[in-house]
Amino acid sequence: MLPRLLIFDDVFGRNVPDGRNTHRxxxxxxxVWRDITDDAAARASRSPATKxxxxxxxxxxxxxACAKVGDTVENDLEGALETVRSGWPDAKSxxxxxxxxxxxxxxxxxxxxxxxxxxxxxxxxxxSDDDPRSYFxxxxxxxxxxxxxELPIFIxxxxxxxxxxxEFSRRGALGFIARDDLRGPELLQEALWQHGxxxxxxxxxxxxxxxxxLALREARRAARHGQNVLIRGERGTGKELLARYLHRxxxxxxxxxxxxxxxxxxxxxxxxxxxxxxxxxxxNVEGKTGLIEEANDGDLFLDEIADMPAEVQAALLRVLQxxxxxxxxxxxxxxxxxxxxxxxxxxxxxxxxxxxxxLLDRLRLGGTVSLPPLRERKGDIPILAExxxxxxxxARPGALRRDIAPEAMECLLAHDWPGNVRELRTxxxxxxxxxxxxxxxxxxxxxxxxQAAAPAAARPAGKRRAQAQPVPVGENEIAGLLARxxxxxxxxxxxxxxxxxxxxxxxxxAWLLARYLQAALDATKRRTPEAPEGQIQIHPAVKLITGxxxxxxxxxxxxxxxxxxxxxxxxxxxxxxxxxxAVKLRPHSARRTSREPG
Amino acid sequence: MWQRRRNRVNHDWLKITFIIQLGALWNLATAKxxxxxxxxxxxxxxxxxxxxxxxxxxxxxxxxxxxxxxxALFSIPPLSNCDEETKSWLPDYIHxxxxxxxxxxxxxxxxxxxxxxxxxxxxxxxxxxxxSQSKADALAVCVNEFRHSVSALSDAxxxxxxxxxx
Numbered sequence: 001m002l003p004r005l006l007i008f009d010d011v012f013g014r015n016v017p018d019g020r021n022t023h024r025x026x027x028x029x030x031x032v033w034r035d036i037t038d039d040a041a042a043r044a045s046r047s048p049a050t051k052x053x054x055x056x057x058x059x060x061x062x063x064x065a066c067a068k069v070g071d072t073v074e075n076d077l078e079g080a081l082e083t084v085r086s087g088w089p090d091a092k093s094x095x096x097x098x099x100x101x102x103x104x105x106x107x108x109x110x111x112x113x114x115x116x117x118x119x120x121x122x123x124x125x126x127x128s129d130d131d132p133r134s135y136f137x138x139x140x141x142x143x144x145x146x147x148x149x150e151l152p153i154f155i156x157x158x159x160x161x162x163x164x165x166x167e168f169s170r171r172g173a174l175g176f177i178a179r180d181d182l183r184g185p186e187l188l189q190e191a192l193w194q195h196g197x198x199x200x201x202x203x204x205x206x207x208x209x210x211x212x213x214l215a216l217r218e219a220r221r222a223a224r225h226g227q228n229v230l231i232r233g234e235r236g237t238g239k240e241l242l243a244r245y246l247h248r249x250x251x252x253x254x255x256x257x258x259x260x261x262x263x264x265x266x267x268x269x270x271x272x273x274x275x276x277x278x279x280x281x282x283x284n285v286e287g288k289t290g291l292i293e294e295a296n297d298g299d300l301f302l303d304e305i306a307d308m309p310a311e312v313q314a315a316l317l318r319v320l321q322x323x324x325x326x327x328x329x330x331x332x333x334x335x336x337x338x339x340x341x342x343x344x345x346x347x348x349x350x351x352x353x354x355x356x357x358x359l360l361d362r363l364r365l366g367g368t369v370s371l372p373p374l375r376e377r378k379g380d381i382p383i384l385a386e387x388x389x390x391x392x393x394x395a396r397p398g399a400l401r402r403d404i405a406p407e408a409m410e411c412l413l414a415h416d417w418p419g420n421v422r423e424l425r426t427x428x429x430x431x432x433x434x435x436x437x438x439x440x441x442x443x444x445x446x447x448x449x450x451q452a453a454a455p456a457a458a459r460p461a462g463k464r465r466a467q468a469q470p471v472p473v474g475e476n477e478i479a480g481l482l483a484r485x486x487x488x489x490x491x492x493x494x495x496x497x498x499x500x501x502x503x504x505x506x507x508x509x510a511w512l513l514a515r516y517l518q519a520a521l522d523a524t525k526r527r528t529p530e531a532p533e534g535q536i537q538i539h540p541a542v543k544l545i546t547g548x549x550x551x552x553x554x555x556x557x558x559x560x561x562x563x564x565x566x567x568x569x570x571x572x573x574x575x576x577x578x579x580x581x582a583v584k585l586r587p588h589s590a591r592r593t594s595r596e597p598g
Numbered sequence: 599m600w601q602r603r604r605n606r607v608n609h610d611w612l613k614i615t616f617i618i619q620l621g622a623l624w625n626l627a628t629a630k631x632x633x634x635x636x637x638x639x640x641x642x643x644x645x646x647x648x649x650x651x652x653x654x655x656x657x658x659x660x661x662x663x664x665x666x667x668x669x670a671l672f673s674i675p676p677l678s679n680c681d682e683e684t685k686s687w688l689p690d691y692i693h694x695x696x697x698x699x700x701x702x703x704x705x706x707x708x709x710x711x712x713x714x715x716x717x718x719x720x721x722x723x724x725x726x727x728x729x730s731q732s733k734a735d736a737l738a739v740c741v742n743e744f745r746h747s748v749s750a751l752s753d754a755x756x757x758x759x760x761x762x763x764x
Contacts, residue, residue, distance in 0.1 A: 011614060023615060029622025050629040119610070130605075158613035160756070180613040182621065182749050 001199050003054045003098035003192050005033065006087060007156065008080060008140060010073075010106040013037075013060035014121045017068060019044045023119075024058060031056075031185050039065070053189060054098070059083045061140060066121060067111045073123040075106055075136045077143055084144055084151070088210075096208055098196040100144060101156040101188075102173070104137035104164060105130055132163040138171060145172030150210060152195040154188075193220060205238060205245045206387050207380030211372035216245065219369045223250040227366030228320075228340040234588035236422030237371040239343035243301040246341060255298030258291050263304040267550055270312045271328050275319075278330030285329065292325050295338045302342040305363070306353055306554045313356045320362040345588050346554050352539075352585055353553050373588070374417040374424060381412050381424065388425045389441060392432035399436040408443045415448050510566040514575055517563055520544040521574045538578050557585040600658070600665040601762075604755060607658050611651055612752040619644060620745035627738035634734055641727055641737055644744075648720045652713075655751070659709040663702060668764045669693040696764065705758050712754040716747040 007013065012024045021041035028035050028045065033056035035042040042058070061080035067073050087097045107125040115124040128134050141153060155168050155176040168176060174195050177187050192198065197213040198220075200206070205216065222229045223246045231239045240259055247257045265273055276290025292300055302308075308316070319325050320340070324333035342363045348355050374381070385404055393399040404412075417423050431445040438445070490498045520541035525534025542556035543549055560582035564571060571579055623640050626632050664670070669689040671677045680688065696702065723740040726733055 023618070026615070026619040026622045029625055030618045031621075032625055050625060050631070118606075158609055180617040180749065180752060182617075182745065184621070 001201055001203070002034070002052060003196055003198050004036075004087065004096070005054050005056045005099050005101060006084065006097045007056055007058050007101045007103075008061045008137070009058065009101075009103040009156070010060055010062055011119065011122065012103075013058040013065075014062075015039045015041050015060070015066035016120050017066060018120070021045070027179075028056060031188060053185075054192070057083075057087070061136070062106060062108070067123065068121070069111050069113055069116045071111050071123075073108050073111060075108060075139075077140065080140055081143055081147060084148060088148060088151070096197055096199075096210070096213060097151060098198050099192055100151055100153045101177075102137050102141055102144075102153060104132075104135040104155060104157040104159050106136040108136075132159070132167075135159075135164065138164065138167055141168065141171045141173055150197075150214065152191075152197065154191055154195075156188075194224075200245050200249075202245075202248065203387070204248075205241050206383050207377060208383065209372075209377035209379040211377045212380060215242070215369055215371050218367070219246055220249060222367030222369055223339070223341075225366065226250075226339055228342070228363050229366045230360075230364035230368045231341065231343040231371060232368060233343070233345060233371030234373045234418075234420055235345050236420035237373055238421050239345075239371060240301060240303060242369065242371055243299070243341040243343065247299045247301075256295050257299050257301065258295035259301040259303065260291050261303045263307045263555075267309040267311065270309055271315060274312065275315065275325050276327040278327040280329060287327075290325060290327060292319060292336055292338055293334065296336045297338075299339045299341050302340060302363075304344065304554075305342045306344050306346045306348050306355060307552045308355075309550075309552070310354065310356075313359050317356060317359045317362065320359070346557075346586050347584070350585055352581070374420045378413055382409060384421060384424055385409065385412055385428055388428035389432060391425075392429040395429070396433055396436050399432055400439050402432070402439050402441045405440050405442045408441050408446060411443045411446055411448060506566065510563070513563050514567055514571075516545055517541065517560065517578065518575055521578055536574050536578055536581070538581055541578070554586060557582040561586060600662065601760065603654075603658055604758065607651070607655050608752055608755045612655075612748065612755070616644075616647060616651070617745065617749055617752060619647065620741065620748060624738075624741050624745055627734065627741045632734075637734060637737055638727060641723060641741065644741075645720060645724055645727075648716075648748075652717060652720070655755075656710075656713050659706060659713060659755070662706055662709075662758060666759075666762055667693045668696050668762065671762070692764070700759070700763055705754075708757070709751070709754040712747070712751040716744070716751045719744040719747040 012027050019040040024041055025045045032050055032053050034052040035045045036055045037058045061076055062073050063076045064071055107123050107129050109123040109126045111123045115122050153173045155173050156179055158179045161176045177184055199208050231242055233239050274290050274292055276293055277288040279287030324335045326333045340363055393401055430447055431441055435445050521536045524537050524540040526537055527534040538560050539553045539556045542559050543551050560578050564579040623644050626640055627637055669692055672689045723744050726736050726740045
């Protein structure tokens with residue numbers, strides 16, 4: 001997809017009675033744009049000889065757009081603003097302006113025989129038009145910037161820059177390109193790359209919504225000098241796709257891209273996988289190239305960095321400081337040139353996580369990019385749903401190509417997608433897999449998880465607690481309990497005995513696990529003279545109940561959240577405190593598994 | 599009047615029209631897809647455009663010394679009301695003073711050199727067009743030289759002061 005420019009200019013934007021605007025044709029030829037303005041001049045113009053670098057929509061910002069001898073040309077601020085609105089991401093067209101280019105001086109007044117002979121459709125001009133203090137372009141700049149503060153605006157003019165440099169900066173323009181500058185096309189490309197709202201041209205990070213385009217721009221800016229970038233975002237927002245976008249877009253396209261899921265390794269594996277293993281003939285230890293070495297000259301994508309063990313953090317810090325790695329079991333360092341693109345879905349600065357600040361600073365040297373959750377970029381759902389439908393049809397042999405019916409799209413748009421893009425993808429794939437032989441994807445085909453569920457909120461608070469008082473677990477009682485769970489059946493013939501008990505079963509099950517956690521919290525409390533009652537510690541408590549001593553703090557928080565979420569509205573005391581700590585640590589983690597890639 | 603003429607030559611023609619036209623021509627000349635015929639047609643159009651305006655550009659440069667000299671102020675009120683005796687010596691004196699206070703000759707000579715350079719590049723482009731064999735590469739070189747020289751001419755004209763100096 002090409003960037004789309006909106007150009008306000010009286011000469012280049014005007015429509016000409018005989019249909020051809022040679023000024024505009026030449027400008028498009030000079031900058032190598034494809035003119036897609038909806039007017040006769042665009043229809044009459046030739047395509048650029050080379051592959052266009054952008055699409056251009058021209059607007060005169062004056063009435064009439066096509067002036068004849070005898071007409072009076074006047075500036076049209078409201079009409080110009082309407083044109084901007086028509087291509088803003090919220091508009092129905094869905095294709096946003098990447099950048100706006102503004103002329104400064106707009107000639108007004110009567111179109112005379114003489115002015116028309118010199119330039120068709122142009123008026124003879126009023127003296128105030130050419131006064132830098134009252135350029136209409138600056139008025140237009142004010143108005144556009146006020147209504148669309150995120151829209152990047154550049155001045156494209158033949159007037160002397162110094163006349164207006166202070167004014168255009170004050171009013172929100174990002175720069176000035178002299179129209180007659182021979183380097184103009186390069187300058188504009190640079191401006192587009194640096195400031196433009198550009199969708200991913202390869203469509204890998206699909207979408208046109210403003211939050212996404214701003215994130216892509218931030219990512220380009222952060223990575224432009226080859227520095228490390230930290231990507232934040234909830235699970236399923238597509239952090240790895242963004243890393244791949246940076247890899248393709250910012251300088252390392254033909255170099256290696258090595259993705260690493262930090263959550264997938266144990267502490268010992270982590271070091272050997274990242275740094276490699278030095279071969280040892282004496283002990284028959286085989287050598288292994290580490291992932292950092294594999295990524296040499298390219299990018300290493302470190303997902304879920306919060307799960308990185310402390311020892312590995314220290315070793316990674318040394319790599320970043322010394323720009324060399326030492327294999328496990330090795331002594332000599334080997335120089336490496338790797339850009340680290342890291343990702344996390346937790347508040348990694350939180351003290352409780354214990355992530356090294358010095359390492360974090362190095363991992364985000366270029367900057368931090370936040371990927372918006374899907375609920376904040378719902379405008380992208382139609383594009384994404386179409387894309388996933390095509391992928392799913394391709395993956396399912398014999399599946400028909402289908403349209404997404406409007407009511408199905410409404411369902412998709414109404415959902416908040418806590419699992420983000422990944423959840424949407426799963427939903428569409430599921431619909432296509434279950435209904436391969438249809439030409440329309442309708443609302444009934446969609447199984448949108450959680451849309452009807454309202455776990456804790458619908459439950460009357462306190463009702464469950466009134467039924468029975470817990471009793472301490474006896475010797476071998478857990479084994480008995482588990483055995484009972486495994487063997488308990490619900491025979492169809494006794495339907496009257498067990499029907500309608502789902503809610504109570506869920507409640508009791510949740511409370512059983514909550515009490516299990518409570519016991520562990522009690523057992524692992526840290527008691528100090530300042531807090532003789534003890535302070536809860538969720539990390540050791542969850543290690544205790546899972547029996548997993550290598551469990552990371554973030555995973556422990558995920559487990560606490562998962563256990564207590566159904567009881568959220570009823571929690572008190574230590575359990576309420578534990579839940580609050582877990583939510584603070586993992587505000588955006590999904591409900592299911594902590595091992596899913598982000 | 600001179601400033602208005604300059605605006606017409608430099609802004610309306612060179613900057614808004616001709617330099618951009620040559621930029622488009624340059625892209626055409628370097629495009630692989632374009633045929634010699636298309637390229638030749640566009641070069642001829644550009645040369646016609648130059649020939650149509652070259653004299654006006656030169657005249658603009660040459661008339662600066664007369665039209666923008668403060669001496670010209672003596673032909674309009676209030677200075678035109680000076681007595682004849684004063685008018686017999688003061689305008690020439692002021693003119694000489696203007697020539698020595700400001701780099702008038704440098705502005706003019708620089709602009710004339712730039713004009714001459716552009717005109718020569720136009721001539722070279724014309725000569726290359728006249729040759730009969732396939733010439734896309736040669737034309738591309740000429741177009742590039744021509745557009746740079748025209749851009750330099752525009753810069754030189756821009757360096758003249760934007761108001762009448764005394």
